[in-house]
Amino acid sequence: MVKGIRSLLSGSTYAGALFAYCGALASIPLLPLAMVPGLVWGAAPYGAKAALTLLVWAALLGAVGLARTTRRVLVACARRLLRVPLPDPVAAGTSPNPPGADRWRTPLWLLLHVALGWAGALVSGVLIVAGLVLPGNWLGAEAGVSLFGWSARVEGGWGSWVVAFGCLLLAASACGVVTSTLRRLAPRLLGPSSAERRALAAERERRLAERNRLAHELHDSIGHTLTATTIQAAVAGEVLAADPVAARAALRSIEESARAALEDLDYVLGVLREEKAATAPTRTLADLPELLERLRHAGAVVETELSGELARVQGTLSRAAYRILQEGLTNALRHGAGGPVGVRVAATPDGLELSVVNRTGAPSPTGSGPGVFPTSGHGLPGLAERVRLLHGEIEVGQDGPERWRLAVRLPVRVSA
Known part of the structure; x- marks a missing residue:
């Protein structure tokens, strides 16, 4: 427990979360391209269009991850923001061509990176907003938050401050979970493959x-x-x-x-x-x-x-x-x-x-x-x-x- 509290007070935890959120933001320019097939498919249901858009979006992200420059940038950022000791990727021509499983590690990392970034940004964003809004003595006798049909309302008094503090603590925990997950995945997906290690x-x-x-x-x-x-x-x-x-x-x-x-x-x-x-x-x-x-x-x-x-x-x-x-x-x-x-x-x-x-x-x-x-x-x-x-x-x-x-x-x- 002490280790968990110490990690929430460490700046590296939030630097890693920032790395995840920046990855989510960097994927936004690909979204208009991913929406094109859904717009062309005019008679399809909304759910089918959304699923198609997500699939095309994931395919575009995977294609970007195949570039060697993308891997180098991700490795450099992971070293600096996640504090993971990763060696530089082996230059082209100095190692044998990686097998298929190794070739797809960077696209898989990019997909997980963006997914964790969006999930973490959504969860921590909602919790931070709730922590700022719920204290009743800020917005009147009663205050509440409604999202996707779910609502929470807390009456004024010291209880509202306890709930607000709990929301902010959960938001920090979400950042810690995102950073910890990326740190575990980085050596496996961004680290050297068996051929590169040789x-x-x-x-x-x-x-x-x-x-x-x-x-x-x-x-x-x-x-x-x-x-x-x-x-x-x-x-x-x-x-x-x-x-x-x-x-x-x-x-x-x-x-x-x-x-x-x-x-x-x-x-x-x-x-x-x-x-x-x-x-x-x-x-x-x-x-x-x-x-x-x-x-x-x-x-x-x-x-x-x-x-x-x-x-x-x-x-x-x-x-x-x-x-x-x-x-x-x-x-x-x-x-x-x-x-x-x-x-x-x-x-x-x-x-x-x-x-x-x-x-x-x-x-x-x-x-x-x-x-x-x-x-x-x-x-x-x-x-x-x-x-x-x-x-x-x-x-x-x-x-x-x-x-x-x-x-x-x-x-x-x-x-x-």
Whole structure:
């Protein structure tokens, strides 16, 4: 009971009733068109003409409800006035055509909406008028209301005020019933159909996968850039006086690395803000020489072994291979113990083999200290997930007493 009284004091109850009454008013322009068949049928009884008019009126309302624009407007209004959390209708072309039962949900909602609007407006209107008229001390000794042969008369005094208050309370209750009914019907008739729910779920899964991919891309790009620029800055500081040319080359490499990382960051932030970036930066195996050159400017000794037709490895596989090698080289720079870093890329008719090998130094008994690679963080798990999504194989770990090896094999389709 307390909940019912609270709902009668809530503005959302009357906002929902207003939504219903506006739907009733919006149906009035269709009434003259619905009356045309009855007027043409001149010899028919009045009851038959009224029934025909109602049927044609309902058919016109159903036809209006078939329009996609009508559904969008109704969903937006129901969200605002009924306070029902409804998602936007799936745009045309992004979901399969709805079956017949789903296609007729909006016309059915519109018919029920208009019917409830007219019924609620009539009941609450009569009760409000009665509540204003019945108090006898306003209109004389006695006052009454007559409607459709039914009449009510209340003598003056406090009893008339009690009846008036009761009429107003019933009018508010009628508004509550109309709003509550529409709120129950809205998710079933205006909410997403089963096909639309599948399309929305697929879209959410696609967006989540895209965001996860962007997170990996950003981690790989920024992590590598910070590692490389830190080492390059240290090299530039050491050789600034003795070898200005090498120092300038290191600073130029820092500038190029930072610019590439800023491009990646700008693209990722644009996607996360749901803005359209101008161009999506793509790093592929074709950019591997530039990556290796930046590492050499940082003072690293990189020994490469490239075999197979790498230029024929395209698309997602080429981009993933670049990021895998970038992460492996970043770890070698950050955690390695110096010495040459071996990079091997081999393209075969049925696979792409990648490996990064570097010195780690002798691990300490506690498993920590220089030259020991981390087993936590986002880098290695991100690599493993990337390889798994491409149905590949990955091996990471100690390779002998003082070597760390990252080996990845990816199934490949060589494009023609």
